[in-house]
Amino acid sequence: MFKNRYRVVIALLLFFAGMLNYLDRAALSVMAPLIKHDLSMDDAHMGILFSCFFVGYCVFCFIGGWGADRLGPRKVYAWAAGIWSLFCGATALVNGFFHLLIVRVLFGIGEGPMGTTTNKSIANWFPKAEVGRAVGFTNAGQPLGAAIAAPIVGFVGLWYGWRISFVVIACLGFVWLGAWLLLFRDKPEMHPSVSKEEAQFIAENRPATSVQSSNDTQQHTFWHYILSPSVLGVAAAFFCFNYIQYFFLSWLPSYLTDFQHLDIKSMSIIGILPWLGATLGFIGGGTVCDAIFRKTNNFLFSRKAVIFMGLGIAAVSVLAAAWAQSLSVAVSCITLATIFAYMTPQACWSLLQDIVPAERIGTTGGFVHLLANLAGIMSPVVTGFLIQYGGGYHAAFVLASCLALVGMVALFALVRNKNKLAYSLN
Numbered sequence: 001m002f003k004n005r006y007r008v009v010i011a012l013l014l015f016f017a018g019m020l021n022y023l024d025r026a027a028l029s030v031m032a033p034l035i036k037h038d039l040s041m042d043d044a045h046m047g048i049l050f051s052c053f054f055v056g057y058c059v060f061c062f063i064g065g066w067g068a069d070r071l072g073p074r075k076v077y078a079w080a081a082g083i084w085s086l087f088c089g090a091t092a093l094v095n096g097f098f099h100l101l102i103v104r105v106l107f108g109i110g111e112g113p114m115g116t117t118t119n120k121s122i123a124n125w126f127p128k129a130e131v132g133r134a135v136g137f138t139n140a141g142q143p144l145g146a147a148i149a150a151p152i153v154g155f156v157g158l159w160y161g162w163r164i165s166f167v168v169i170a171c172l173g174f175v176w177l178g179a180w181l182l183l184f185r186d187k188p189e190m191h192p193s194v195s196k197e198e199a200q201f202i203a204e205n206r207p208a209t210s211v212q213s214s215n216d217t218q219q220h221t222f223w224h225y226i227l228s229p230s231v232l233g234v235a236a237a238f239f240c241f242n243y244i245q246y247f248f249l250s251w252l253p254s255y256l257t258d259f260q261h262l263d264i265k266s267m268s269i270i271g272i273l274p275w276l277g278a279t280l281g282f283i284g285g286g287t288v289c290d291a292i293f294r295k296t297n298n299f300l301f302s303r304k305a306v307i308f309m310g311l312g313i314a315a316v317s318v319l320a321a322a323w324a325q326s327l328s329v330a331v332s333c334i335t336l337a338t339i340f341a342y343m344t345p346q347a348c349w350s351l352l353q354d355i356v357p358a359e360r361i362g363t364t365g366g367f368v369h370l371l372a373n374l375a376g377i378m379s380p381v382v383t384g385f386l387i388q389y390g391g392g393y394h395a396a397f398v399l400a401s402c403l404a405l406v407g408m409v410a411l412f413a414l415v416r417n418k419n420k421l422a423y424s425l426n
Helices: 007-030 032-039 043-071 073-093 097-111 114-125 128-160 162-183 196-204 222-226 229-259 264-270 272-296 299-322 327-341 344-355 358-372 374-389 392-414 419-423
Strands: none
Touching: 007 032, 007 043, 007 073, 007 097, 007 114, 007 128, 007 162, 007 229, 032 043, 032 097, 032 162, 032 229, 043 073, 043 097, 043 114, 043 229, 043 358, 043 374, 073 097, 073 114, 073 162, 114 128, 114 344, 114 358, 128 162, 128 264, 128 272, 128 299, 128 344, 222 358, 229 264, 229 299, 229 327, 229 344, 229 358, 229 374, 229 392, 264 272, 272 299, 272 327, 272 344, 299 327, 299 344, 299 392, 344 358, 358 374, 374 392
């Protein structure tokens, strides 16, 4: 069935990994109303819990990328999935704020390597002309996981209690881990089910080869790449997208229940819509990137154009949601924002694959992911304190909109001709 296209299997594995990853992390926000009541916590406490996940997560974004370069994505992803599934299940055992805080940090450590290891896997398994679609499709599982978190976690929590919902998700993670070990190898040429024709085609057309000289990676350490303006520009744009992402991922269920006055059952249904929009944005963004590249043969332009469009329309939509007077208008604005905002991360990932040599893509991608996910520490806790002590949800929406514009400016100012990255620090 997959003769000369075994990479489709790899794409599906990575798609389901992203889905489970975001199902896991969205579970706490979906169950927040029940957990706050059961453990006697307020919005400021929840903001800290949403943010503490990223303490472990950010550090292991970088460590996971380094490990993917050194050990290969198969081992790194296997350990990561095992750890995040274990501590997702351990959430069911907590009995207070500090216990939950510790579990969330350890859970974040497990999920940290996911993004960079996915990117390393795509760099190993897909030719350059398919990178945009591959990144878009595999990452589309992430918002889809957030979408199904609302009904699955919400209804399991209502019927059996919030603790059982975390156990169910943990079991799904261990099932995926078994499939990963069975079906994945670090490179096509290492897999017995991959034809010689497919392995040769991928090897000859992998991304990240155009910036390599014969001894480029021997001449430069990873510091050369991670401190370059182009990489920092991509990280800044990614950070601003992530602020919006984690604002919605952490606080959208509470916004719908506390501000829009929905019950958990209604929230579990309506809360699906923005994440279905995000899934559409992931897939559409990758497709648009590759289409522009085919028309212009300009990889840099194709990625920057999509990031500009995505962040720009997201900024306007988030700002409009701040002044929305009805539930339908607010959810429509938020959904439009997620559609276009989620066009940007796959453009960022594939842009890195073009400006960084293959041997450094894991480490450099890990550093970018670390910087970008500092937004995960900032966004939930800032939002929590704004809701509790500041201007409420209105101020939180305005701040998210402004940061999207900051990402556009950083991308324009810092990401220039890709050749400057490879050789400007010689």
